[in-house]
Amino acid sequence: MATPRKNVTAGIIIIGDEILKGYTQDTNTYFLCRTLRSMGVRVSRISVVPDEVMAIAEEVASFSARFTHVLTSGGIGPTHDDITFEAVAQAFGDKLQPHPELEKAVRALGGTGQEKLVQVPSTACLHYGTDPETGVPFRFPLVSVRNVYLFPGIPELQQRVLGGLSSLFRNEGVQFHLRELYLTVEESAVASILTEAQAHFGRRLGIGSYPEWSSNYYRVKLTLDSDEEAAVEEAKAYLTAHLPPGALVPFVPNAVEKAGEAVYKLAQSGTPLGKKVAGALKTMEEALSRYSLTQLCVGFNGGKDCTALLHLFHAAVQRKFPEHKVPLKILYIRSISPFPELEQFLKETAKRTGHIETSGISSVSCLFLTVSYMTGATLPLEVGRIQRRMWP
Template identity: 60%
Template sequence: MWGLLRACGALRAAASHPMAVSRPTAARSSTATAGIIVIGDEILKGQTQDTNSFFMCRRLRALGVRVARISVVPDEVDAIAGEVAVFAARFTYVLTSGGIGPTHDDVTFEAVARAFGERVIPHPELVALVHKFFGKTDAQCPEMKLARVPESSYLNYGTDGCTGGTFKYPLVSVRNVYIFPGIPALMERALDGLTHLFRSEQTRFHTRTIYVAADEILITPVLDQANATFQGRVSLGSYPDWANNYYRVKLTLDSESEQDLEEAYRFLIEKLPPGVVVPLVTDCVSPAAAEVYGLAESGSALGQKVAAALRTIEEALDRYSLAQLCVGFNGGKDCTALLHLVHAAVERYPEKLQVLYIRIMSPFPEMEQFIQATVQRYGAERGRLPGRG
């Protein structure tokens, strides 16, 4: 059974090799566009979470292709065929995901054929692959369904990013429609091996991000003004995050012109209310000593409190060795702040900081993950003690 599944997976996996039919060339505009069709009842029923469209969007954008539409359709020939026909006429590329295999609900090949008014026929190359992997030649066996594709199909053999070799199994395309497998690992491998089919040398997308520590309603007038000023040149997105402790709104700016992007970025930085733009700190651990001591010497109200805390920590360091000290830690905000202050103070010591984790009987999984990540982030040595904090 597992051998059958692996072989099916291999045949579903993509990978550029000519067939008897000449390969079509999609009409290109200044910016290549793509439409993604995710196929599967399990997606619409909420039984499986779609990750394929997310992966495709990120890869295509990096290749200079603008994803214009994503659609999710059931395992129905007419529904798939109708969507494929519409997408193929509108976009440079159409990428489908799912519905390739030997079972009754694998109907993508049939649907794509219907979209273009074609027949589904056995492809000699795919028939040979089915025979090679399954040892089956009966035209009616379930495995042979993998070899019956639209009559104008083209077989694309991709390059394995790990080995540099050519994939043994092809991705089927019909005109500007590329038929990817639905299994995420196979789809990702296929797309990564076939990036040359979609790469646009003319287009590069540029992105800037602004983090705002203010509610969206406060900055709406400025966003409206920026959108009116740069409409058609820069795409401006506003995404609130009420749960974030660091910022309230993330603004994204996207453009094909780096000059237009920088102009819009400067416009927003100048027009947004004073003090609401905050820098995003992705690594607060490496510069901890400079930042913490800089704050302590700033003379601000917070800086004075930090300076007092540092004096207490330094007094402990003067009286005891690091081997005699540990920081009590339970994952809360106060002890996280303390850990950061102690880390800043002991960076000049060669020894590692020790953390004592007082673990309750049934901690939340998220808390366990946070504590483990924090210990790794600070390079501390963790001891664990069960009980109540």
């Protein structure tokens, strides 16, 4: 395991013409930055370079001298443009040579045309990890040269490799702390306050300000980031005291993940709205006790009532089956000319909630849920067949 240090840094080098040309969207940078920071490693620089030996070699040599760890992504494989091993060898004055352990690993994997995978820099080290998803040891190792680690560019594979070899990078000496504040005012209204706050806390804390144009709940997100938890809490108190009255809004960015907890807390509050929610939840719980998830379907046409039903039903399922994998069935009763905003809402809701299956099916035989949530009526259950034309 890496020796605990106060300041462990990383440089990330993304390799590939397809990134620079816009043929492929880079998701590896986001994953690497988030994961390394969660390990106590401060990412200091990111570079994207083409599939050119000299360009890669120069960047690797530069990063290696400046950062604790260097992680390259891409350029490892059997084809002509997979030149990362060659470039790293050139960066350190090594020679490419076949590695006996890699030859054995390639033979075990089977297939042909893998000769390039065994040709690595002469000073290369091999690291064998364990797949975090299966618990099975990796059949092919991660290659490193000095402080440079050569990761595959395939996102799914890269994530598994880093997860299985996290001990190479984890810095137990540092834990980063983050708090987010949400404001209903524009950046210009708080710019001077943020400047004063940053000067007050200095290098103990980083303050980020990010405008948001599409949210109905806030206009600016502030981030408070530090390796000192006390500094984050002090900054939160400082800004709370100095920001304009009413500027802070209690926005919860991961509300869907906490739906079960929040909805049931509201249902138990005893407020008029809470009583309505409790009535709806009681009927949903009855449905969940009498029928399986595959037999239940939520009717949805974009109105307020069915939107509330959709979220309440998700909360009830989340509460009863916290680890459920069966998709919730949503029957979208679509008009001939639907609103684009509604179509987008459905896509985003399915993405946020997860495990939701939306259909405009022509016929479905199941339990169809409807609700008069806003008026406080209990949720009626209706079993039957729903006929609906499916529009393209």
